[in-house]
Amino acid sequence: MKKPSKETFVNLVYDNISIIYKICRIYSSIDDQDLQQEIIYQLWKAYPTFEGRSKFQTWMYRVALNTAIVGIRKKKIVTVPINTDLEFHLNNEDDENMNDQLESLYRYIDMLNNIDKAIIFLYLEKCTYEEISQVLGLSASNVGVKLNRIKKRLREMFNRENV
Helix, strand or coil: CCCCCHHHHHHHHHHCHHHHHHHHHHHCCCCCHHHHHHHHHHHHHHHHHCCCCCCHHHHHHHHHHHHHHHHHHHHCCCCCCCCCCCCCCCCCCCHHHHHHHHHHHHHHHHHCCHHHHHHHHHHHCCCCHHHHHHHHCCCHHHHHHHHHHHHHHHHHHHHHHCC
């Protein structure tokens, strides 16, 4: 594949900037601008290796998630629950109840380990098991098993809170 131009890179990142924002919201603590800049820098550094065998978004997820996870390990960043634009279908009786449930969901997701956070994030982004497996380097069946365990754990957390 012919190496795309700097302009192509900028357009691709701009078209998919919400991926970076969402990952930063999940993995970052107080100031996510540093993580955003680091992700974009790592994308630019890795861009020459992008061969187009997968969708750009899949490759971008992989680089961005790896950057966030490695950054947390290096800096031992303490994450805090933050509101995101991610969709999650919860039983809602009213808007206030829905907001409380979403806050609980984000708090519970924050308690997960980094790989589980990535899996549930990609699932909430409506990625297929195959896409999640490509991003994280797991088999699709392993993604399915892990995702079922994560959902079960999240359900248990919700049930404990509502007892």
